[in-house]
Amino acid sequence: MNITMHPIAHIHCQRNQAIDDNWGSENFEIILADHIPEEALIGIEEFSHLEIIYFFHLVDEKDIVFSGRPRGNPNYPETGIFAQRKKDRPNRLGLTTVELLEHKGRVLKVRNLDAIDGTAVLDIKPVMREFQPVTEIRQPAWASELMQNYWK
Amino acid sequence: MNITMHPIAHIHCQRNQAIDDNWGSENFEIILADHIPEEALIGIEEFSHLEIIYFFHLVDEKDIVFSGRPRGNPNYPETGIFAQRKKDRPNRLGLTTVELLEHKGRVLKVRNLDAIDGTAVLDIKPVMREFQPVTEIRQPAWASELMQNYWK
Numbered sequence: 001m002n003i004t005m006h007p008i009a010h011i012h013c014q015r016n017q018a019i020d021d022n023w024g025s026e027n028f029e030i031i032l033a034d035h036i037p038e039e040a041l042i043g044i045e046e047f048s049h050l051e052i053i054y055f056f057h058l059v060d061e062k063d064i065v066f067s068g069r070p071r072g073n074p075n076y077p078e079t080g081i082f083a084q085r086k087k088d089r090p091n092r093l094g095l096t097t098v099e100l101l102e103h104k105g106r107v108l109k110v111r112n113l114d115a116i117d118g119t120a121v122l123d124i125k126p127v128m129r130e131f132q133p134v135t136e137i138r139q140p141a142w143a144s145e146l147m148q149n150y151w152k
Numbered sequence: 153m154n155i156t157m158h159p160i161a162h163i164h165c166q167r168n169q170a171i172d173d174n175w176g177s178e179n180f181e182i183i184l185a186d187h188i189p190e191e192a193l194i195g196i197e198e199f200s201h202l203e204i205i206y207f208f209h210l211v212d213e214k215d216i217v218f219s220g221r222p223r224g225n226p227n228y229p230e231t232g233i234f235a236q237r238k239k240d241r242p243n244r245l246g247l248t249t250v251e252l253l254e255h256k257g258r259v260l261k262v263r264n265l266d267a268i269d270g271t272a273v274l275d276i277k278p279v280m281r282e283f284q285p286v287t288e289i290r291q292p293a294w295a296s297e298l299m300q301n302y303w304k
Contacts, residue, residue: 001158001159001272002156002157002158003156003157003158003159003207003272003274004154004155004156004157005154005155005156005157005243005245006153006154006155006242006243007153007155008234008242008243036218036242037218039218039219039232040218040219040232040233040234040242041232041234041235042219042230042231042232042235043229043230043231043232043235043292044232044234044235046235046290046291046292047235047290047291047292047295048285048287048288048289048290048291049285049287049289050234051247053205053245053247055155066188066189066191066192067191067192067194077195078194078195079194079195080191080192080193080194080195080196081192082160082192082193082196082202082275082276082277082278083193083194083195083196083198083199083278084278085277085278085280085283089275090158090160090188090192090275091157091158091160091274091275093157093205093274093275095203095205095247095275095277096283097283097284097285099285099287112286120153120155122155122243122245123234123241123242123243123245123247124234125234125237125247126234126235126236126237126291126295127285127289127291128237128289128291128295128296128299129289129291129296129299130295130296130299130302130303131237131248131249131299132249132284132285132289133200133201133249133251133279133284134264135200135201135251136200137200137201137279137280137281137284138198138199138200138201139198139199139200139278139279139280139281140195140198140199143199143278143280144280144281144282147280147281147282147283150282151282
């Protein structure tokens with residue numbers, strides 16, 4: 001089964017290389033693709049946060065893996081690709097919750113995104129409190145360590 | 153630009169129709185597709201929650217809209233498709249944070265999913281605390297009202 005997608009927007013920012021850390025220092029613009037009418041964003045400024053689903057366009061299909069140590073760190077355990085957020089994954093989908101700073105016409109300005117310039121966005125969803133975890137989030141120690149400088 | 157995806161898993165459950173509410177009453181199984189090796193799930197049970205990106209396979213392409221009143225309710229404002237989570241959206245992507253109940257071989261048992269039997273899963277990501285919103289979530293009144301019975 002093949003499922004075909006088309007970018008609904010693109011990301012514009014200063015960063016043009018995938019680097020592991022320090023994604024919090026910059027603002028990002030999400031600009032609607034030409035075939036998407038501006039009405040698709042009506043009322044989005046009523047939400048403080050958005051979920052951005054995007055495509056890791058620089059990942060070559062042959063680099064996709066099914067498991068590995070997170071960030072190749074020998075101190076971390078062998079981990080399945082669906083138990084980590086590494087970009088070299090089947091379907092190459094990225095997903096991040098961002099803070100919406102401004103909505104102006106066809107452009108969203110956001111913070112705390114971890115995608116590079118030119119990235120294709122496949123969907124934007126408003127964050128609702130009712131979709132947040134209601135039970136406590138549990139995660140392995142390596143995940144907490146790996147994320148230490150991610151948003152700095 | 154065309155982006156082609158392949159299901160990495162499928163959802164098995166009792167529900168086979170898209171209904172608006174009461175998604176919390178059932179458990180769901182996510183079963184890996186044949187071409188995905190079991191190693192892709194190693195260590196996933198270390199996480200309490202997962203993000204499931206899936207494909208609304210019953211939505212016809214011609215039903216996709218760019219705006220509308222949420223659930224067609226005349227009391228709700230005209231809202232862009234990216235300011236609501238309605239299924240009839242460009243690229244037909246669904247996204248939900250679920251609670252992981254059990255991992256056994258190629259099967260995940262989860263709770264609080266809002267997808268029907270046979271749904272194709274495109275990605276599974278572990279929820280990490282560091283990817284949660286750090287500022288308070290703000291949303292319009294219609295969203296809170298609409299979600300009242302969603303998980304019941």
